[in-house]
Amino acid sequence: MGEATAGVLGEVLAERQRQDARWGQQDHDPSTWLMVLAEEVGEANQAVFETLFPSYDKRAAERGPRSLAEYHLELLQVAAVAVAAIESLDRQHPQG
Numbered sequence: 001m002g003e004a005t006a007g008v009l010g011e012v013l014a015e016r017q018r019q020d021a022r023w024g025q026q027d028h029d030p031s032t033w034l035m036v037l038a039e040e041v042g043e044a045n046q047a048v049f050e051t052l053f054p055s056y057d058k059r060a061a062e063r064g065p066r067s068l069a070e071y072h073l074e075l076l077q078v079a080a081v082a083v084a085a086i087e088s089l090d091r092q093h094p095q096g
C-alpha cells in the first residue's frame with residue numbers, strides 16, 4: 001500500500017466519521033443499504049457527467065460549474081457508505 005492509498009483511506013475515514021456525526025449509528029437491512037449506496041453512486045455519476053458535459057448541467061447557472069473535486073467527494077461518500085454497510089452487517093450478523 002502506497003502513500004496515495006493511505007491518503008485516500010484517510011479521506012474515507014474522515015467521511016465515515018462525518019456521516020456518523022450527522023446520522024448516528026445506522027443499522028439498516030441490506031436492501032436499504034444498497035439503496036443508499038446506489039443513491040451515492042448516482043451522485044458520483046451526476047457529478048462527473050456534469051463536469052465532462054457541462055451543457056447538460058441544469059443547475060450550473062445557479063451554483064457554477066461542476067468540477068472533478070466534487071466527483072472525488074462523491075466517490076469518498078460511496079466508499080464511506082460501503083464501509084458503514086459492512087459495519088452494520090457485522091453488528092447484526094457477527095458470525096457472518
Ligand SMILES: [Mg+2]
Pocket residue numbers: 040043044074077
Ligand atoms: Mg453524495
